[in-house]
Amino acid sequence: MTITAAFVLFAVTWFMVFFVVLPLRLVTQGDAGETVPGTHASAPADFRLGRKVRLTSYWAIPIWLGLTAFILWGGVTVRDIDVFDRMAPASGPLVSDE
Structure with a gap:
C-alpha cells in the first residue's frame, strides 16, 4: 500500500x-x-461540529488501522473472492513472439 492509498483509505473511512x-x-x-x-x-x-469531528476521529482511526492491517496482511486477495473465475491466469503467453 502506498502513502497515497493509505491517505485515500483514511479519508474515505x-x-x-x-x-x-x-x-x-x-x-x-x-x-x-x-x-x-x-x-x-x-x-x-x-x-x-467540533464535537462531531472529535468523535469521528476517535472512531475512524482504529477502523482505519484495522483496514490497513487487513490489506497489508495480504491473506485475502481479489482473486480469492472471484466467484465467476474471471481473473483466472491466462493459459498462454500474454504477448505473442510472432
Whole structure:
C-alpha cells in the first residue's frame, strides 16, 4: 500500500464514519420548539461540529488501522473472492513472439 492509498483509505473511512456520527444526538429546532425564522424545523438547534469531528476521529482511526492491517496482511486477495473465475491466469503467453 502506498502513502497515497493509505491517505485515500483514511479519508474515505473518516467521511463514512462522519456521516454515521452526524445524526447522533441531533436535536432539531422543531424538537426544541425554537424555530428561527427562515429556517426549516428540521435544522439543528445546537450543532456542535467540533464535537462531531472529535468523535469521528476517535472512531475512524482504529477502523482505519484495522483496514490497513487487513490489506497489508495480504491473506485475502481479489482473486480469492472471484466467484465467476474471471481473473483466472491466462493459459498462454500474454504477448505473442510472432
